[in-house]
Amino acid sequence: MESISIDEILHITRGELLQGKRSMAITNVAIDSRKIKNNDLYVPIIGETNNGHDYISQAFLNGSKVCLTEEKNRSFPAAMAVIYVTSTLAAMKALAGFNRQRYKIPVIAITGSSGKTTTKDLVAAVLSQKYHTLKTEGNFNNEYGIPQTLFNLTADHQLAVIEMGMDHPGEISKSIQLVEPDISVITNVGLSHIERLKTQENIYQAKKEILETLTSEGIAYVNGDDEFLKKIKTEQTSFQVRTFGLQGDHTVKALNYTSSQAGLQINVKWANRNGDFTFKYPGKHNVYNCLVAIGLGYFYEMTHSEIQKGLDAFVPSGNRMDIFTIGQIKVINDSYNANPDAMRASLDVLGTLGNGYQRKIAVLGDMLEMGEYGPAAHLEVGSYAKDKADILIGVGKLGRLICQGYENAGLVYQVSDALSAGACLKEIVRPQDIILIKASRGIGLERVIDFIKEGGR
Missing domain, CATH: 3.40.1190.10 (Mur-like, catalytic domain)
Structure with missing residues (x-):
């Protein structure tokens, strides 16, 4: 971000300078006092559990020389420029919009x-x-x-x-x-x-x-x-x-496509163009x-x-379709989040990649925030896994419904949490297995990977 002067900040946010020099300027904006760099504007956000105003002094020590505040009755570092606004969140958005329009x-x-x-x-x-x-x-x-x-x-x-x-x-x-x-x-x-x-x-x-x-x-x-x-x-x-x-x-x-262990081959039409593309x-x-x-x-x-x-x-973001090998075991770590469509998609990948492996293991946990749709959705995911996985480990309260939907189409293990799933995997994993890990973020299923490393030695 190019620098923004104190005068510009005051104009954009309709703020009031409580202390400090108008000649100062900032070159970035941060809401985490631990990640402050020199010349950052610190924006203290009031959240459900934390009040960013409590960390203004820490932000100053980490290099910030300018901060916003919506709480006037605070003591601020003497060398810090402080700008009062009615809402720090609204002020941050106004500054972001200003930078976008530049x-x-x-x-x-x-x-x-x-x-x-x-x-x-x-x-x-x-x-x-x-x-x-x-x-x-x-x-x-x-x-x-x-x-x-x-x-x-x-x-x-x-x-x-x-x-x-x-x-x-x-x-x-x-x-x-x-x-x-x-x-x-x-x-x-x-x-x-x-x-x-x-x-x-x-x-x-x-x-x-x-x-x-x-x-x-x-x-x-x-x-x-x-x-x-x-x-x-x-x-x-x-x-x-x-x-x-x-x-x-x-x-x-996509006029046609093939999906295999090598990835995708897609024939694509756009306007008057037609081309073949591959994706790994x-x-x-x-x-x-x-x-x-x-x-x-x-x-x-x-x-x-x-x-x-x-x-x-293309490189996938953390815990999203991260496919790697531990010894002779292939792991599909897609544990970042889950919903019924994403579950089916991940099971499709397991089914495709699993053709070259001895056993296909699906470690599937709760899909959160499903409300009244939750039970039926988990049963359906379990049923969908029948043709995709040889072994199913259902994790969590609703994971038992995934197991129920699977109907003993293969070996089934029902466990309460991620650590239990890891312990279960450590006991049963073998060389030439392929493992899918998929659940909502709140289940923390990525912790299973450490157990796979131990079991795969």
């Missing part, structure tokens, strides 16, 4: 019930082959993280790819005004967070918030095979609608992810070779 570059926003992070990483990997591209890192896809991503924009960037998460109505709306995307992508509408949103229609409406700021020149780029998203094409909109998919008439379409990760769900990246690559005038190099350069 740079007139194309911005792509991405959301969806499944695959949004993989799609974001794929799109960024492709576009980076031709353009200096900023992308959302880690889980900075919420009301607090999106502004921090926008602060990383500089004059060197030519494109930005911003991921937008959602777990309640209105969440995307809170940030979309800052992002102001030129293209908004929705990967699909599933059952994630249905406990809070109650129906898939409500999830659909919440995802559509990503389209709110699109102008007549803006593009909604949506999954045309999705039963909900295909409706957007028939709705009266002020923006353009483009679709991707496998069935029907789409802007970018198998699964039908990855066809959709690739279509977004390929379509946007073509849209931004990239060559077939550049797009393919981007697909080859």
